[in-house]
Amino acid sequence: MQEWDMTYDSWEPEQQLLREALCTLGNGYFATRGAFEEASAERGIHYPGTYLAGGYNRLTSEIAGKNIENEDLVNWPNWLPLTFRHPGGEWFDIRKVELIAFRQELDMRQGLLQRRLHFRDKQDRETLLVSRRFVSMANKHVTALQWELTPLNWSGAVEVAAALDGRVTNSGVERYSALQSQHLAPVQQGRHNGETIFLEVQTVQSRLVMAQAARLRAYRDSKPVDLQLEVRLEEGYAAQQFTLQLEQNKPVVMEKIVQVHTSRDQAITEPLQEACKNIERQGTFGHLLERHALAWQRLWNRCDFETSCNEKTQGILRLHIFHLLQTVSANTVGFDVGVPARGLHGEAYRGHIFWDELFIFPFLNLRLPELTRELLLYRFRRLPEARYAATQAGYRGAMFPWQSGSNGREESQVIHLNPQSGRWLPDNTFLQRHISAAVAYNVWQYYQATDDMGFMTFVGGELIFDIAQFWSSIATFNPERGRYEIRNVVGPDEYHTEYPDSDEPGLNNNAYTNVMAVWVIQVALKLFDILDDARVKELCQKLSITAEDQARWRDIAAKMYIPFIDDSGIIAQFEGYERLAEFPWEAYREKYGEAMRLDRILESEGDNVNKYKASKQADVLMLFYLFSSKELLDIFERLQYDFSPACILENIAYYEQRTSHGSTLSKIVHAWVLARSDRRKAWHSFQVALVSDVEDIQGGTTAEGIHLGAMAGTVDLVQRGFMGLEIRDEVLWLDPVLPEELGCLNFHVRYRSHWISIRLTQHTMRVSFDRSWSKEVRIGVQGQVYTFKTGEQREFTLMN
Numbered sequence: 001m002q003e004w005d006m007t008y009d010s011w012e013p014e015q016q017l018l019r020e021a022l023c024t025l026g027n028g029y030f031a032t033r034g035a036f037e038e039a040s041a042e043r044g045i046h047y048p049g050t051y052l053a054g055g056y057n058r059l060t061s062e063i064a065g066k067n068i069e070n071e072d073l074v075n076w077p078n079w080l081p082l083t084f085r086h087p088g089g090e091w092f093d094i095r096k097v098e099l100i101a102f103r104q105e106l107d108m109r110q111g112l113l114q115r116r117l118h119f120r121d122k123q124d125r126e127t128l129l130v131s132r133r134f135v136s137m138a139n140k141h142v143t144a145l146q147w148e149l150t151p152l153n154w155s156g157a158v159e160v161a162a163a164l165d166g167r168v169t170n171s172g173v174e175r176y177s178a179l180q181s182q183h184l185a186p187v188q189q190g191r192h193n194g195e196t197i198f199l200e201v202q203t204v205q206s207r208l209v210m211a212q213a214a215r216l217r218a219y220r221d222s223k224p225v226d227l228q229l230e231v232r233l234e235e236g237y238a239a240q241q242f243t244l245q246l247e248q249n250k251p252v253v254m255e256k257i258v259q260v261h262t263s264r265d266q267a268i269t270e271p272l273q274e275a276c277k278n279i280e281r282q283g284t285f286g287h288l289l290e291r292h293a294l295a296w297q298r299l300w301n302r303c304d305f306e307t308s309c310n311e312k313t314q315g316i317l318r319l320h321i322f323h324l325l326q327t328v329s330a331n332t333v334g335f336d337v338g339v340p341a342r343g344l345h346g347e348a349y350r351g352h353i354f355w356d357e358l359f360i361f362p363f364l365n366l367r368l369p370e371l372t373r374e375l376l377l378y379r380f381r382r383l384p385e386a387r388y389a390a391t392q393a394g395y396r397g398a399m400f401p402w403q404s405g406s407n408g409r410e411e412s413q414v415i416h417l418n419p420q421s422g423r424w425l426p427d428n429t430f431l432q433r434h435i436s437a438a439v440a441y442n443v444w445q446y447y448q449a450t451d452d453m454g455f456m457t458f459v460g461g462e463l464i465f466d467i468a469q470f471w472s473s474i475a476t477f478n479p480e481r482g483r484y485e486i487r488n489v490v491g492p493d494e495y496h497t498e499y500p501d502s503d504e505p506g507l508n509n510n511a512y513t514n515v516m517a518v519w520v521i522q523v524a525l526k527l528f529d530i531l532d533d534a535r536v537k538e539l540c541q542k543l544s545i546t547a548e549d550q551a552r553w554r555d556i557a558a559k560m561y562i563p564f565i566d567d568s569g570i571i572a573q574f575e576g577y578e579r580l581a582e583f584p585w586e587a588y589r590e591k592y593g594e595a596m597r598l599d600r601i602l603e604s605e606g607d608n609v610n611k612y613k614a615s616k617q618a619d620v621l622m623l624f625y626l627f628s629s630k631e632l633l634d635i636f637e638r639l640q641y642d643f644s645p646a647c648i649l650e651n652i653a654y655y656e657q658r659t660s661h662g663s664t665l666s667k668i669v670h671a672w673v674l675a676r677s678d679r680r681k682a683w684h685s686f687q688v689a690l691v692s693d694v695e696d697i698q699g700g701t702t703a704e705g706i707h708l709g710a711m712a713g714t715v716d717l718v719q720r721g722f723m724g725l726e727i728r729d730e731v732l733w734l735d736p737v738l739p740e741e742l743g744c745l746n747f748h749v750r751y752r753s754h755w756i757s758i759r760l761t762q763h764t765m766r767v768s769f770d771r772s773w774s775k776e777v778r779i780g781v782q783g784q785v786y787t788f789k790t791g792e793q794r795e796f797t798l799m800n
């Protein structure tokens with residue numbers, strides 16, 4: 001890992017699927033895994049995958065005698081295929097030649113993937129192959145690849161073939177292999193003009209159409225070579241083939257430019273006509289690359305994080321920003337999509353959207369707020385479905401699905417396969433009702449960062465009111481306790497979905513859920529003062545919010561029940577948590593290592609993780625991640641619970657010992673909550689979170705898609721966690737606790753229409769107002785508030 005590049009110097013077949021995910025190229029509209037151009041899907045080695053943002057389809061599979069419908073992010077036709085052979089020989093296969101040199105490089109600055117192979121075949125012919133490709137950030141419908149082929153000790157003919165391959169299925173995750181995977185049906189394939197072929201396919205249920213047009217050219221000494229192209233067409237497949245005479249040491253360059261359009265596009269007549277029309281307008285690979293690299297330069301200008309830390313940390317932080325921006329970017333705006341937890345990089349979790357946005361939006365809010373706004377609109381457009389879900393479950397307001405896809409219905413699977421035991425088991429994680437609170441939290445954070453009153457008035461307010469109404473209706477008053485309770489839910493920790501002695505799914509009074517419910521209701525009450533009276537009236541009428549409802553909201557905000565362990569200040573993860581058995585951590589860690597999926601391990605041993613005080617991920621500790629101690633102490637005080645800052649440290653220590661970090665999100669939260677109390681441990685957790693994907697610490701999961709929450713979360717950990725960046729009371733607060741290991745930091749944030757540069761060393765912080773189109777803003781540094789105007793710059797000496 002270098003500052004701007006990720007490089008592999010040898011070919012390791014067992015690493016290939018992981019590298020494909022990590023070398024995925026995308027532009028927020030679609031993405032393609034970093035598979036070799038000449039390879040087709042082969043279990044365990046190659047999995048070329050192309051995914052369209054919002055490109056879902058449903059299929060029904062029969063499992064254990066039941067019909068189960070699943071919605072998947074579809075694997076679209078593979079546009080990569082390009083290969084060669086010597087006449088009469090086999091098509092090129094990296095495994096069948098002797099590799100003299102191998103180098104694969106992901107250039108994050110330009111968004112370019114390059115591979116350089118020097119190999120010798122069985123006839124002792126030595127050849128150099130250099131491949132380069134990108135998915136254009138400048139024109140979201142364009143992607144391009146280039147091959148430079150040089151015969152080093154031979155001259156002769158080669159046959160070259162390029163294709164668009166629609167005969168693909170969703171087969172990237174082995175656990176799903178019993179499920180139906182044929183999402184695409186061929187529509188048509190053909191030749192457009194002398195140098196272009198096309199392919200059109202349609203999803204079988206959602207009827208989304210994708211058309212791809214590919215133009216093939218070759219150059220010698222930068223001059224076009226006259227190609228005699230033969231076209232081969234089969235259902236769902238279009239290929240071009242030609243023969244070239246190669247001369248020793250004279251490179252030939254081949255360019256395949258591909259145009260992609262879908263029926264989800266705006267401003268088109270229909271995908272195929274657009275693809276064929278627009279491919280004719282595209283320039284050379286070099287020209288397109290230039291535009292693409294400039295688009296990336298503009299993004300990096302806004303989004304880069306420069307540190308003086310070691311190359312590896314710097315490189316990984318950039319890799320995380322890179323993959324985030326490849327999944328959602330300016331190209332996503334207007335496209336009605338959310339952020340899939342595993343990016344557009346693989347098929348894990350079927351491309352669904354979870355609460356991970358909570359970890360992802362803070363980075364975007366402070367750089368590309370127009371994008372977060374768009375991603376929040378994805379939720380807003382699905383409010384009717386969330387309202388319906390609430391009604392069906394017997395509640396009011398809006399209940400968002402734990403897993404969301406095309407139309408916002410609940411996409412969580414009903415049963416899932418434990419690959420460790422081979423058994424299909426009921427999946428009750430859909431009971432994570434806290435997802436709705438995350439939606440409201442994200443709305444509020446966006447509003448804090450932007451002060452976007454228009455959005456709050458017409459979109460955010462409605463979301464928050466409807467979610468508050470949901471929490472109010474799911475809460476029940478327990479007269480014995482004199483408090484409100486929320487029963488039958490699951491918290492963020494997915495190991496606990498029911499009580500060990502119960503047949504009913506769900507737990508009572510998950511502390512995180514209950515506090516979040518109170519917080520949402522408090523924000524909704526605040527909105528009565530923030531929004532104008534006319535709009536408040538309109539919303540109350542539209543959502544049937546009565547004066548009694550508001551009185552109940554106030555009552556809940558004062559009387560929600562929060563479970564504690566006995567008389568200690570330790571918050572119980574849920575009611576009854578204290579009765580669970582302690583888990584034999586030592587023995588299991590010795591056998592399975594640090595990050596464990598205890599749910600799967602214990603089930604395969606005939607045991608049940610529900611019995612133990614063992615969490616998959618941060619649950620109670622999420623509260624200290626999302627709220628400052630001041631905000632949290634205020635909530636507890638209003639609820640009349642005795643909770644002091646010292647309790648926070650006790651809670652962290654308690655749950656740290658009882659968490660297996662079976663989710664990559666977990667270490668982010670742990671690093672965050674320890675940032676101020678135990679810098680050494682915080683740094684360690686940060687380091688673990690940082691390598692979650694590059695080192696695939698969950699053992700095989702990254703190959704199925706990156707963990708976008710952990711990726712964005714690590715960057716946010718630096719930006720907000722270590723910077724102590726917080727927006728509170730109309731002030732942007734900065735209170736850095738920069739780990740020594742990180743050295744210096746240099747980055748920009750956009751806060752309420754201002755671009756602010758921050759330069760931080762271990763002892764000083766320089767804050768400059770670069771560009772802006774609004775008036776002054778207030779910035780608080782280590783407790784003191786300053787007013788900044790455009791062009792101003794101040795340097796602060798930091799007290800440690």
Ligand code: BGC
Pocket residue numbers: 341342349354355356492494616617662663665709
């Ligand atoms: C975690 C969830 C997360 C999901 C998608 C699960 O393993 O437990 O918290 O939302 O992965 O990233």
